[in-house]
Amino acid sequence: MAQFSTQDYAMMLRAIKLAQRGIYTTAPNPNVGCVITNGEEIVGEGFHARAGEPHAEVHALRMAGDKAQGATAYVTLEPCSHYGRTPPCAEGLIKAKVAKVICAMQDPNPQVAGRGIQMLRDAGIEVQVGLLEADARALNPAFIKRMESGNPYVQLKMAASLDGQTALANGQSQWITSPQARQDVQSLRAKSGAILSTSKTVIDDNASLNVRWHDLPTSVQAIYPQEALRQPLRVILDRQNQLQDELKLFSVEGEVVRVGEQGDLVPQLDASGHIELRHLLTTLVTEHNVNHLWVEAGATLASSLIKQGLVDELVIYLAPKLMGSDGRGLVGALGLTAMYQVIDLEIKELKQVGPDIRITATPIYKEQ
Amino acid sequence: MAQFSTQDYAMMLRAIKLAQRGIYTTAPNPNVGCVITNGEEIVGEGFHARAGEPHAEVHALRMAGDKAQGATAYVTLEPCSHYGRTPPCAEGLIKAKVAKVICAMQDPNPQVAGRGIQMLRDAGIEVQVGLLEADARALNPAFIKRMESGNPYVQLKMAASLDGQTALANGQSQWITSPQARQDVQSLRAKSGAILSTSKTVIDDNASLNVRWHDLPTSVQAIYPQEALRQPLRVILDRQNQLQDELKLFSVEGEVVRVGEQGDLVPQLDASGHIELRHLLTTLVTEHNVNHLWVEAGATLASSLIKQGLVDELVIYLAPKLMGSDGRGLVGALGLTAMYQVIDLEIKELKQVGPDIRITATPIYKEQ
Numbered sequence: 001m002a003q004f005s006t007q008d009y010a011m012m013l014r015a016i017k018l019a020q021r022g023i024y025t026t027a028p029n030p031n032v033g034c035v036i037t038n039g040e041e042i043v044g045e046g047f048h049a050r051a052g053e054p055h056a057e058v059h060a061l062r063m064a065g066d067k068a069q070g071a072t073a074y075v076t077l078e079p080c081s082h083y084g085r086t087p088p089c090a091e092g093l094i095k096a097k098v099a100k101v102i103c104a105m106q107d108p109n110p111q112v113a114g115r116g117i118q119m120l121r122d123a124g125i126e127v128q129v130g131l132l133e134a135d136a137r138a139l140n141p142a143f144i145k146r147m148e149s150g151n152p153y154v155q156l157k158m159a160a161s162l163d164g165q166t167a168l169a170n171g172q173s174q175w176i177t178s179p180q181a182r183q184d185v186q187s188l189r190a191k192s193g194a195i196l197s198t199s200k201t202v203i204d205d206n207a208s209l210n211v212r213w214h215d216l217p218t219s220v221q222a223i224y225p226q227e228a229l230r231q232p233l234r235v236i237l238d239r240q241n242q243l244q245d246e247l248k249l250f251s252v253e254g255e256v257v258r259v260g261e262q263g264d265l266v267p268q269l270d271a272s273g274h275i276e277l278r279h280l281l282t283t284l285v286t287e288h289n290v291n292h293l294w295v296e297a298g299a300t301l302a303s304s305l306i307k308q309g310l311v312d313e314l315v316i317y318l319a320p321k322l323m324g325s326d327g328r329g330l331v332g333a334l335g336l337t338a339m340y341q342v343i344d345l346e347i348k349e350l351k352q353v354g355p356d357i358r359i360t361a362t363p364i365y366k367e368q
Numbered sequence: 369m370a371q372f373s374t375q376d377y378a379m380m381l382r383a384i385k386l387a388q389r390g391i392y393t394t395a396p397n398p399n400v401g402c403v404i405t406n407g408e409e410i411v412g413e414g415f416h417a418r419a420g421e422p423h424a425e426v427h428a429l430r431m432a433g434d435k436a437q438g439a440t441a442y443v444t445l446e447p448c449s450h451y452g453r454t455p456p457c458a459e460g461l462i463k464a465k466v467a468k469v470i471c472a473m474q475d476p477n478p479q480v481a482g483r484g485i486q487m488l489r490d491a492g493i494e495v496q497v498g499l500l501e502a503d504a505r506a507l508n509p510a511f512i513k514r515m516e517s518g519n520p521y522v523q524l525k526m527a528a529s530l531d532g533q534t535a536l537a538n539g540q541s542q543w544i545t546s547p548q549a550r551q552d553v554q555s556l557r558a559k560s561g562a563i564l565s566t567s568k569t570v571i572d573d574n575a576s577l578n579v580r581w582h583d584l585p586t587s588v589q590a591i592y593p594q595e596a597l598r599q600p601l602r603v604i605l606d607r608q609n610q611l612q613d614e615l616k617l618f619s620v621e622g623e624v625v626r627v628g629e630q631g632d633l634v635p636q637l638d639a640s641g642h643i644e645l646r647h648l649l650t651t652l653v654t655e656h657n658v659n660h661l662w663v664e665a666g667a668t669l670a671s672s673l674i675k676q677g678l679v680d681e682l683v684i685y686l687a688p689k690l691m692g693s694d695g696r697g698l699v700g701a702l703g704l705t706a707m708y709q710v711i712d713l714e715i716k717e718l719k720q721v722g723p724d725i726r727i728t729a730t731p732i733y734k735e736q
Contacts, residue, residue: 172705335692
């Protein structure tokens with residue numbers, strides 16, 4: 001195991017902070033940051049901002065110029081080794097004659113997977129891997145999941161009263177959560193590559209399911225200029241072909257994919273005639289380049305995804321209200337008859353968002 | 369408004385910390401702490417530990433001895449002016465010839481209500497009132513509520529899965545919450561003067577509803593010796609006379625009050641034949657000297673108390689589990705038809721207790 005110095009930690013943290021500046025814009029590319037030091041001086045730095053634009057290392061090398069010679073480059077992800085829309089970054093670092101490269105993690109992309117590191121070592125550059133790896137992985141949960149499994153990272157948003165109701169018995173639900181919670185949802189939508197919902201949800205609320213820059217928290221607006229606004233793909237389950245053209249969904253910017261026998265994407269069905277959700281998710285990766293799927297839908301789709309073990313993270317907003325058990329439940333009927341069958345979650349984060357509570361949790365899927 | 373010095377603040381904080389040491393044992397008396405300083409030296413201090421035992425001022429004066437002369441006494445509550453089981457503390461301070469008394473708050477007890485302060489002033493002692501008053505009030509929410517309104521302070525405990533279910537459809541519910549949450553419940557029970565429940569809850573779980581010293585968190589055990597264990601009164605609604613003698617409820621230490629036409633306490637009924645809960649609560653004050661009522665019961669009693677505006681604080685444990693909307697709801701059916709009718713809460717505290725979430729909230733009762 002390589003020993004890292006205090007300066008190494010500080011520089012990699014700086015590179016991670018830089019990488020975070022791309023979280024709203026790089027999809028489907030990963031977030032990457034790079035810092036180049038010559039002795040104690042930072043001579044170059046940069047981050048990847050958008051697919052098709054230069055990688056982090058390119059920005060940092062351009063800034064460093066001649067000072068890159070003999071320098072140390074800190075990169076949050078292994079430099080790429082393949083020709084994509086840009087030449088391989090490993091090659092750029094070799095040409096610039098850096099002496100040492102420290103990467104936080106190996107690239108999970110099977111097209112790279114250690115080849116970038118090998119290229120550098122073959123060129124005589126000292127390479128160390130694994131500095132602040134957990135923090136670097138946290139930059140790109142969706143990119144990593146896709147690369148490692150071929151499936152998108154699925155975040156399921158839910159909102160209910162403290163007693164778990166999403167609507168009154170008559171369907172009234174506007175608004176359970178606060179404007180602050182809805183603003184928070186905007187910033188989480190904005191990070192995703194696609195938003196999955198159903199025609200029922202879209203029609204009931206005439207929901208546009210887009211990202212509205214003016215509704216983003218000011219902290220997000222500060223690092224996400226309006227002119228860079230990227231709309232996640234909106235994927236709507238619409239087997240009965242119910243989506244009418246006059247819906248707000250179609251009047252706002254951004255692409256919509258209707259899933260249905262007469263839609264843009266014809267889903268596989270299982271033996272009982274339901275959409276094969278697992279297959280649909282894989283199709284979103286292969287045909288639409290989606291790493292990160294944000295799901296906003298009703299109890300039926302939510303519980304299907306959970307029961308099938310397809311959810312990576314639940315984001316649950318609980319409003320400080322009691323609505324009574326005669327309302328509509330957060331997840332559908334699960335038909336459980338013994339406590340060992342309940343779906344266990346692990347709480348990752350607990351915070352107040354305005355007057356509401358936001359719980360981020362991971363389902364603990366039991367062995368089959 | 370009196371100006372207080374840094375030493376004043378420090379000493380009153382110390383008195384408040386001392387007062388807290390009595391929180392498990394003083395009921396139905398208030399928690400009070402006292403510090404006596406002579407110049408910069410602390411010459412005496414004490415707290416009230418148990419009804420019938422000396423008040424905080426008596427402990428502090430005994431410790432100070434002759435050094436109380438010309439000293440300043442910091443008391444978290446106005447010194448008492450009446451002869452109860454102990455002589456009035458105001459008299460004790462006068463006899464000891466203290467020069468100055470600083471109280472955090474006036475006593476809400478109508479038997480005192482400024483008379484203690486007046487006694488001191490009449491004896492030529494300088495008195496200041498209001499230092500850290502909010503913190504001092506927080507020591508005794510139940511005592512203050514009772515003195516100001518004649519009603520007990522009602523804390524309603526609830527526990528559910530994250531989707532608001534308290535049991536599966538078949539009634540299975542052991543255990544939704546974690547051992548840590550159940551330990552936390554023990555420490556909250558231990559602070560109360562009485563526990564209110566129903567024969568159904570007692571019978572379903574064969575619940576003893578007592579305080580088990582060995583189940584208290586070690587942090588509580590440290591300030592609450594086993595030999596000082598005080599059992600809250602257990603008040604059980606049992607109109608059908610269903611409580612059998614062999615229940616655990618009766619085999620453990622502590623007093624039980626059965627509420628029912630053939631019980632120990634015969635309740636008033638309303639026009640529709642239900643127990644007049646508001647009247648019952650007042651009776652618990654007048655006949656059983658209860659300031660602080662802790663409620664552990666099912667959805668029916670919980671929602672009745674909430675709907676009638678009788679709950680001061682909800683303590684809700686949410687376990688990281690999904691149980692499905694076909695289970696049993698946290699509160700009963702409320703029959704709401706419009707969002708403005710929902711019961712709004714204000715969240716006071718949010719914390720993790722082991723794997724579970726504990727939410728402390730106050731109902732916001734709308735104007736009638």
